[in-house]
Amino acid sequence: MPTEHVHSRTGRRLRTEEKIISAAADLFLEFGYKTTTVRGIAKRAEVSVGRVMAAGDKDVLLVRCYDRWIGQLQSGTYTLPARARALTEATQSARTGARPAATSAVQNHLVEIFLPFLEFFAAHEDLSRDYAAALMRVVGKPQVFETLAADLQDKLSSSLVSIGISEAYARASAVALYDSYLGILFRWAASDMSLNEATEALSDSIAFHTQLRRPV
Template sequence: MVSEHVQSRSGKRQKTEDRIIGAAAELFLKHGFKATTIRAIAKAAEVSVGRVMSVGDKDVILVRCFDRWIGQLQNGTYTPPTRRASLSRRGTDTGATTGPPRPSSAVQRHLLELFLPFLEFFAEHEDLSRDYAAAMMRVKGEPEVFNALAVDLQSRLSESLVSIGINEDHARASAAALYDSYLGILFRWAATTMSLDDAVEAMLASIVFHTRVRSSL
């Protein structure tokens, strides 16, 4: 009975946290990080300010939101909200671009397509993504993007590399390097005027390098 009671309380607590993160996610996408307050999150989630703060400060909550979005992007369940021009529109002050480079093989295309949803999400929510990169530097502990989410994506990358004849050890190493390249591109993007095309080009360059078949040492 005691165990059932503890599990029930734990389940309710998790549902409340999920509701708080869901409410925060909607507000961040709609209003941006700076304009969203803890009080607004509490109101939207129908909980007290103290209950929101028990989940974490705004930095922690933003990182938790990105963990959720990235997880949804990885498993194909992310549904984009209505786009908001003031925070999401890119390239309105620049001329036409020639577009990003194209992969030269089916495997390169597949690998690039694994990363494109994340790059496009960051492009769509550029200001919020910059706030996320800054928040990750301030938050203690490791976000899911460095743990379960990283393992899942690296596993898929490794399988694709093995399929073109790269041995398993090299494939795992290259998958980890590709994932690190992706994270590096996101942080560089957050700190510079890098465009989506620039990010895709940088990601593809890393993919091209790591899809070269290596002989065994």
């Protein structure tokens, strides 16, 4: 039947795109953005160069890879490499030692929500800088600005409500925190900011937004 044929063709296309994104992700992590080529992605995915280009150019593929990685980080299914875990332990130790009494349990919890993303950027700084640049060039709406953003904002909002902040203010603060997080990542990409400095900047924003706020 025609409908079954269309569904079968769509399924094959999606499976091929999945192979391409997986191949691109492996090569980007292994060799970086600049060294990775469309031809190399095609060879790794065992498809034609034209099929890769149909899925997107290098900028689009990098953004789609980051959408996947960020989704995995949010769901807890991504395993950070050993280098990132070492950076995380050092950052947590420095943050705890620097301000042991200045943060509440909720503030620390909110920092922990963001920490996997900061860790990932720290583990792949050059690639993340290329990602930030690609975001400025790609036309469209990456998931990081849509479904992934909404999911993370829901998690932040729930945490804020749990300490007595009204739902309206919690939702607004969750959006502001997400925007702060993105701003810090772009600052990081354009400077020599360290993981610890990025975490501290985000902690300061969280401290402000975790003040109890209720409608007047």
